[in-house]
Amino acid sequence: MKLLHVDSSALGEHSVSRMLGAELIEALHQAHPRAQRVYRDLAADPLAHWSPPAAEVEAEALRSAAVLEEFLAADVLVVGAPMYNFSIPSALKAWIDRIAVAGKTFRYGPNGPEGLAGGKRVIVVSTRGGRYSEGAGLAMDHQESYLRTVFGFLGIEDVEFIRAEGLAMGEATRSAALTDARLLITRPLAKAA
Template sequence: MNLLHIDSSALGSRSVSRELTAAIVAAFAGRDPDLHVTYRDLAAAPLGDWSPETAADTVLEEFLAADVVVLGAPMYNFGIPSQLKAWIDRICVAGRTFRYEAGGPVGLAGGKRVVIASTRGGLYATGAAAALDFQEPYLRKVLGFIGITDVEVIRAEGLNLDEGHRTQALATAREAVAALPARAA
């Protein structure tokens, strides 16, 4: 099985999303001794803004070759990091991952499993602040647009509220990682 591991947090070793993606990849590796992992650190090696001159076939080919994609997606200002958006711009390619038909767009990248490690300093899953969540809904919509509907979110939120929230959020996220279904993509 081919797994594509994407980190996008700019926080380096202090990043909770990086901690969670590493745990998710380790869980897959523990279940599949033949797992092949391709790693891309979008903060350490940013892709930059998309343009016809910067389109990166390597990025698209890594994505297309993956059976499973593990995305580290911290919430920055209610959305995703710009470096993750730059990666998405490289994988949403007409004729490769989607096409337009008379009835509307059709995703061509189905059959993949995506596990998102979503981290947030505040609480956005429910309540009044849920209207400010442009992170998880965006990721689900863009993945759905290219045909991917097998999306799991492992969320750690409230990380910056206080130590109690942080501890509980990390424990809950680690339990979710441990409970990831062992099925293949």
């Protein structure tokens, strides 16, 4: 099994998505000690935002190819995705722009788009300061819906979210959110085999 761990939070050691993602990767690795792990930190080593191939310098084109190969080789992806302004960090969007490649991860056929990257499993560690999974906040959630759409477009049907929300709504709410997320971290282990 090949694990790809992608972090996108700009908060470094203060990031809850990084902390929970690392805990999930460690749990997966303990359950599958022979799993190969690849780690990509999009905040520490950001990708340039997408530009047409002719405009890319050679080094950036090589990085884009490496990012795509990491994605294609992975069986399980753990994506740390904090909610920034109701969506995802721009660093994560730049990564998505490198993996959504016509002819490699999707194509257009006579019946419309067809994902070519199926058979993978994606576990998104989603963190949010407020509550956006229900009630009035649900209409403002463009993070989870976007990620489900883009991975589905690429042919990935197995997308799971481990969500910690309400992190900025007081210490009791934060503590409960972390406890709930940590309980969910054990669930993916049974499916990862």
